[in-house]
Amino acid sequence: xxxxxxxxxxxxxxxxxxxxxxxxxxxxxxxxxxxxxxxxxxxxxxxxxxxxxxxxxxxxxxxxxxxxxxxxxxxxxxxxxxxxxxxxxxxxxxxxxxxxxxxxxxxxxxxxxx
Amino acid sequence: xxxxxxxxxxxxxxxxxxxxxxxxxxxxxxxxxxxxxxxxxxxxxxxxxxxxxxxxxxxxxxxxxxxxxxxxxxxxxxxxxxxxxxxxxxxxxxxxxxxxxxxxxxxxxxxxxxxxxxxxxxxxxxxxxxxxxxxxxxxxxxxxxxxxxxxxxxxxxxxxxxxxxxxxxxxxxxxxxxxxxxxxxxxxxxxxxxxxxxxxxxxxxxxxxxxxxxxxxxxxxxxxxxxxxxxxxxxxxxxxxxxxxxxxxxxxxxxxxxxxxxxxxxxxxxxxxxxxxxxxxxxxxxxxxxxxxxxxxxxxxxxxxxxxxxxxxxxxxxxxxxxxxxxxxxxxxxxxxxxxxxxxxxxxxxxxxxxxxxxxxxxxxxxxxxxxxxxxxxxxxxxxxxxxxxxxxxxxxxxxxxxxxxxxxxxxxxxxxxxxxxxxxxxxxxxxxxxxxxxxxxxxxxxxxxxxxxxxxxxxxxxxxxxxxxxxxxxxxxxxxxxxxxxxxxxxxxxxxxxxxxxxxxxxxxxxxxxxxxxxxxxxxxxxxxxxxxxxxxxxxxxxxxxxxxxxxxxxxxxxxxxxxxxxxxxxxxxxxxxxxxxxxxxxxxxxxxxxxxxxxxxxxxxxxxxxxxxxxxxxxxx
Amino acid sequence: xxxxxxxxxxxxxxxxxxxxxxxxxxxxxxxxxxxxxxxxxxxxxxxxxxxxxxxxxxxxxxxxxxxxxxxxxxxxxxxxxxxxxxxxxxxxxxxxxxxxxxxxxxxxxxxxxxxxxxxxxxxxxxxxxxxxxxxxxxxxxxxxxxxxxxxxxxxxxxxxxxxxxxxxxxxxxxxxxxxxxxxxxxxxxxxxxxxxxxxxxxxxx
Numbered sequence: 040x041x042x043x044x045x046x047x048x049x050x051x052x053x054x055x056x057x058x059x060x061x062x063x064x065x066x067x068x069x070x071x072x073x074x075x076x077x078x079x080x081x082x083x084x085x086x087x088x089x090x091x092x093x094x095x096x097x098x099x100x101x102x103x104x105x106x107x108x109x110x111x112x113x114x115x116x117x118x119x120x121x122x123x124x125x126x127x128x129x130x131x132x133x134x135x136x137x138x139x140x141x142x143x144x145x146x147x148x149x150x151x152x153x
Numbered sequence: 154x155x156x157x158x159x160x161x162x163x164x165x166x167x168x169x170x171x172x173x174x175x176x177x178x179x180x181x182x183x184x185x186x187x188x189x190x191x192x193x194x195x196x197x198x199x200x201x202x203x204x205x206x207x208x209x210x211x212x213x214x215x216x217x218x219x220x221x222x223x224x225x226x227x228x229x230x231x232x233x234x235x236x237x238x239x240x241x242x243x244x245x246x247x248x249x250x251x252x253x254x255x256x257x258x259x260x261x262x263x264x265x266x267x268x269x270x271x272x273x274x275x276x277x278x279x280x281x282x283x284x285x286x287x288x289x290x291x292x293x294x295x296x297x298x299x300x301x302x303x304x305x306x307x308x309x310x311x312x313x314x315x316x317x318x319x320x321x322x323x324x325x326x327x328x329x330x331x332x333x334x335x336x337x338x339x340x341x342x343x344x345x346x347x348x349x350x351x352x353x354x355x356x357x358x359x360x361x362x363x364x365x366x367x368x369x370x371x372x373x374x375x376x377x378x379x380x381x382x383x384x385x386x387x388x389x390x391x392x393x394x395x396x397x398x399x400x401x402x403x404x405x406x407x408x409x410x411x412x413x414x415x416x417x418x419x420x421x422x423x424x425x426x427x428x429x430x431x432x433x434x435x436x437x438x439x440x441x442x443x444x445x446x447x448x449x450x451x452x453x454x455x456x457x458x459x460x461x462x463x464x465x466x467x468x469x470x471x472x473x474x475x476x477x478x479x480x481x482x483x484x485x486x487x488x489x490x491x492x493x494x495x496x497x498x499x500x501x502x503x504x505x506x507x508x509x510x511x512x513x514x515x516x517x518x519x520x521x522x523x524x525x526x527x528x529x530x531x532x533x534x535x536x537x538x539x540x541x542x543x544x545x546x547x548x549x550x551x552x553x554x555x556x557x558x559x560x561x562x563x564x565x566x567x568x569x570x571x572x573x574x575x576x577x578x579x580x581x582x583x584x585x586x587x588x589x590x591x592x593x594x595x596x597x598x599x600x601x602x603x604x605x606x607x608x609x610x611x612x613x614x615x616x617x618x619x620x621x622x623x624x625x626x627x628x629x630x631x632x633x634x635x636x637x638x639x640x641x642x643x644x645x646x647x648x649x650x651x652x653x654x655x656x657x658x659x660x661x662x663x664x665x666x667x668x669x670x671x672x673x674x675x676x677x678x679x680x681x682x683x684x685x686x687x688x689x690x691x692x693x694x695x696x697x698x699x700x701x702x703x704x705x706x707x708x709x710x711x712x713x714x715x716x717x718x719x720x721x722x723x724x725x726x727x728x729x730x731x732x733x734x735x736x737x738x739x740x741x742x743x744x745x746x747x748x749x750x751x752x753x754x755x756x757x758x759x760x761x762x763x764x765x766x767x768x769x770x771x772x773x774x775x776x
Numbered sequence: 777x778x779x780x781x782x783x784x785x786x787x788x789x790x791x792x793x794x795x796x797x798x799x800x801x802x803x804x805x806x807x808x809x810x811x812x813x814x815x816x817x818x819x820x821x822x823x824x825x826x827x828x829x830x831x832x833x834x835x836x837x838x839x840x841x842x843x844x845x846x847x848x849x850x851x852x853x854x855x856x857x858x859x860x861x862x863x864x865x866x867x868x869x870x871x872x873x874x875x876x877x878x879x880x881x882x883x884x885x886x887x888x889x890x891x892x893x894x895x896x897x898x899x900x901x902x903x904x905x906x907x908x909x910x911x912x913x914x915x916x917x918x919x920x921x922x923x924x925x926x927x928x929x930x931x932x933x934x935x936x937x938x939x940x941x942x943x944x945x946x947x948x949x950x951x952x953x954x955x956x957x958x959x960x961x962x963x964x965x966x967x968x969x970x971x972x973x974x975x976x977x978x979x980x981x
Contacts, residue, residue: 043947044795044946044947044948045759045946046783048783048946049786050786051786051787051869052788052789053868061864061868068864072853072856072857072860079849079971083846083976085980086842086979087979097980100976104969107968108968111964111965111968112961115860116958116961116962122793126806129355129358129806129810130813133359133811133812134813137813137817140395140399140817141817141820141821142821143450143821144392144818147391147450148391148395148825149389149391149456150389151459152460153459153460153461257800324808327804328800328803328804332803333796333800358807358810359811360814361811362815363814363815363817365815366815366819367818370822373917374913377907378906379906379907380907380910381822386829387909387910387911388829388913399818747931751935759948
């Protein structure tokens with residue numbers, strides 16, 4: 040195998056079917072990117088307009104951040120594809136374990152008693 | 154680029170070990186380094202037990218006592234037990250899953266050198282103004298720049314570097330177990346030691362990263378005057394406790410899970426029975442691993458965070474008793490009705506079970522938040538976690554040592570000396586620590602260097618110290634045993650000296666550097682046992698005999714770690730009066746580390762091949 | 777070995793996972809990033825816990841400028857897209873395109889980092905030193921750590937681009953470019969939370 044590792048290729052082994060598929064995927068990625076830009080602008084507007092009350096904006100922008108997290112992980116990092124079972128379980132474990140850490144570092148530091 | 158195996162034989166012994174990326178040699182490096190730290194930390198324990206043998210002793214000063222207890226805890230957890238586990242994981246896991254090596258051999262070597270040089274950096278503290286003295290938990294404000302001495306800087310940077318080594322090794326084991334299994338070795342056929350290694354590594358990945366964050370905060374606080382922990386500047390000291398225990402509680406399971414795995418290998422082998430309830434064992438480990446991240450606040454019940462938070466964490470802590478109980482009963486049922494052989498390995502493994510139950514019961518007692526106010530910071534806590542760590546983990550390590558020794562070194566350890574050692578250690582252990590439960594209930598606080606007479610603590614402390622002496626003698630007998638066996642013991646020539654069950658016993662003794670000439674085809678749980686019953690006793694190959702690809706050695710892991718060692722020392726030297734500026738040291742260290750990393754990524758090195766003929770020759774010689 | 781891919785027809789469809797080594801790198805990168813999640817969570821928690829501890833110094837709302845943060849966000853999001861496009865070019869064996877998109881990613885990263893340095897200097901001149909307050913320390917630590925990740929990523933891709941400037945897509949460099957793109961997306965995800973939690977919530981609350 041080792042001798043093949045540094046060899047470059049004349050062409051790709053993709054069939055036409057696969058090429059169509061990958062081009063379609065690429066278009067979906069660009070749409071996902073446009074969507075991300077959109078929700079980012081929305082988040083900045085929600086805060087920048089100074090019209091909306093804080094009770095609404097903070098959950099709202101956190102929700103938008105979460106949507107963007109999902110888009111980045113599942114589209115840009117391809118977690119939605121097959122053969123990503125282990126990466127999925129690791130990333131999800133990380134997020135699940137991170138949640139109580141963040142919450143307790145904010146709430147349970149002895150200022151307010153719960 | 155593709156050279157012959159004979160090239161490797163020309164290296165000098167020293168250069169070979171410095172550059173090795175072979176998992177079996179790295180295992181032995183880990184074992185040696187871990188043992189050195191183990192002996193050092195054990196010696197400290199003996200010395201401070203002498204200080205406590207009688208009331209108002211002046212054997213060592215209070216300051217030295219603080220430094221010893223801090224270093225004892227830190228060394229034992231980070232630099233003794235963890236590396237000894239890594240030694241067994243490195244040696245056994247690739248063999249048990251039927252792989253030729255780990256997934257990232259280079260990273261494996263890097264992990265060792267980072268751990269070792271980080272440990273050396275921590276130990277340098279003795280020569281530069283004293284060791285860390287704020288306990289292994291290094292709570293602020295005691296450890297902050299206002300009150301902590303320069304020792305804490307060594308603690309922070311030494312652990313940062315060695316923790317980074319532990320982290321990369323953890324990633325390496327995860328990828329190895331997931332990607333490198335032999336054909337037929339499904340996840341539910343993995344030996345339990347591999348399962349616990351996998352979960353320990355996952356815990357390392359999720360727990361050592363918060364530790365790295367916490368240590369970074371403490372370093373920034375101490376060296377660059379950041380204000381995280383200074384209440385007057387808006388800081389908060391409870392944050393350190395949270396971060397430390399977010400790491401610290403999983404750390405307990407990082408240590409105990411591999412011991413569970415070792416016991417689960419040794420008990421079936423010497424009971425001549427399949428492990429009882431394999432599936433429930435696997436799920437119990439999974440549940441324990443998950444829960445270990447959800448309980449950290451039980452170390453902080455007395456901080457005053459509030460009744461609801463305390464209750465939630467009390468209940469989640471008690472939940473851990475359920476999967477642990479499942480495991481205990483499974484070990485008992487494995488032995489039940491088995492054809493038991495009580496040699497040293499088995500007796501260590503079997504005695505693990507009742508001792509660990511004692512530690513678990515006191516754990517549930519401590520989990521009850523209201524009563525914890527009584528136990529907190531007394532010797533009851535010390536007794537509890539030593540029952541887990543010595544009565545659980547160390548017994549597991551000794552069992553594993555006697556069990557895998559013939560595969561690692563080619564000869565068995567002496568059984569008579571082993572038995573003497575077992576009884577001395579076991580009796581000594583209970584003498585030392587059982588009495589400490591009562592000492593704690595009487596009210597003796599931990600981490601205090603002496604006590605007054607006439608408070609009902611004199612006799613119990615005396616007994617405890619005598620027990621510590623017995624344990625020390627047991628460890629000395631183990632060292633004698635190792636030397637004696639190396640000189641006198643007959644070499645093991647068979648592949649499978651214990652008539653055991655798992656795949657590592659299908660390799661030759663000593664294990665050739667390519668492990669398996671042909672990758673084996675796994676047909677069942679306990680594959681070697683299956684082939685003994687249903688086949689001809691030999692593993693069926695899954696591939697034809699061919700050239701074997703091996704990774705080439707490299708000195709770069711050592712230099713990457715050396716650079717971090719120098720840079721770490723540079724950061725510490727902001728608090729030392731050295732002839733050389735800290736910035737120079739940091740720059741040199743950075744150049745060495747990042748230069749080596751850059752060099753590594755510029756190299757084209759696909760390893761080498763051992764030719765088919767050489768493999769055939771070596772196989773003939775060994776069998 | 778198990779890593780025998782069929783190479784007769786040209787570059788395999790998923791060159792980053794065609795060899796065992798590639799598969800290992802792929803999984804190892806994800807495991808590492810999962811660990812980074814909990815590390816960043818710790819820094820985020822610390823920042824959020826200490827954000828009100830301004831000790832009479834400058835407060836978040838006095839300092840943060842939405843336009844600058846918006847520009848930085850756009851730059852980093854775009855660089856995430858360009859690295860995706862680079863990976864698609866790699867899969868299609870278009871090496872020139874791969875290099876082009878990676879260079880664009882690199883330049884976007886450099887401009888992001890320059891803006892961040894400019895931002896820090898600006899805050900410093902407004903009286904927010906690293907040791908001013910717990911808020912200041914935790915802010916600079918969290919955002920600075922992200923910046924350090926960006927810097928590391930830039931060094932990484934620069935090395936890859938220089939080393940493989942004329943080789944074409946091979947089975948040994950495809951996993952490396954792919955791992956870099958995963959790392960880069962992860963940095964982007966972290967930034968999404970930084971601009972939401974640190975900047976927007978700092979101004980909005």
